[in-house]
Amino acid sequence: MAEQAILIWKDQVGYIESRMGVGPLSIVFVLSWLVILQFWCLVNVPKTKKTYCKSKECKKHTLHKVTQYKKGKDSLAVQGKRRYDRKQSGYGGQTKPVFHKKAKTTKKIVLRLQCQGCKHVSQHPIKRCKHFEIGGDKKGKGTSLF
Numbered sequence: 232m233a234e235q236a237i238l239i240w241k242d243q244v245g246y247i248e249s250r251m252g253v254g255p256l257s258i259v260f261v262l263s264w265l266v267i268l269q270f271w272c273l274v275n276v277p278k279t280k281k282t283y284c285k286s287k288e289c290k291k292h293t294l295h296k297v298t299q300y301k302k303g304k305d306s307l308a309v310q311g312k313r314r315y316d317r318k319q320s321g322y323g324g325q326t327k328p329v330f331h332k333k334a335k336t337t338k339k340i341v342l343r344l345q346c347q348g349c350k351h352v353s354q355h356p357i358k359r360c361k362h363f364e365i366g367g368d369k370k371g372k373g374t375s376l377f
Contacts, residue, residue: 274340274357278366282344286351293348297365300341300354337361 276297284293305312318326337359345352 273362273364274360275367276342276365280344284346284349284351285353286346286349288349289346289351293346295344295346298343299363299365300343
């Protein structure tokens with residue numbers, strides 16, 4: 232396993248040398264930055280988490296199943312949607328402004344924690360991130376990143 236990692240690393244160094252025409256020190260710098268960017272932007276959350284349950288049945292630390300919150304389907308029956316559809320019907324084109332000036336490139340991740348004892352669900356928002364996964368491989372101590 233270690234020999235394979237070294238061979239892959241040497242191949243990457245040779246490729247970067249041939250493409251960029253840079254020395255060995257700067258290649259190590261470039262490779263280290265590639266690895267840091269690859270793993271720094273990734274948020275890895277375990278599938279289960281032992282945390283406090285606030286429900287009336289538990290009120291103690293229990294094991295919770297972790298999933299990612301997803302937005303539900305918009306209802307057609309809400310007042311705003313009915314009003315908008317009524318205004319849009321007929322001739323006249325688009326009646327309300329369509330939002331185009333999007334500024335954010337990421338969304339805030341919301342974890343949905345379900346207690347395995349009483350099935351109570353709580354939601355915990357975490358920071359913004361571009362790459363998010365649940366139950367991915369852990370990086371152990373002293374293991375190679377390549």
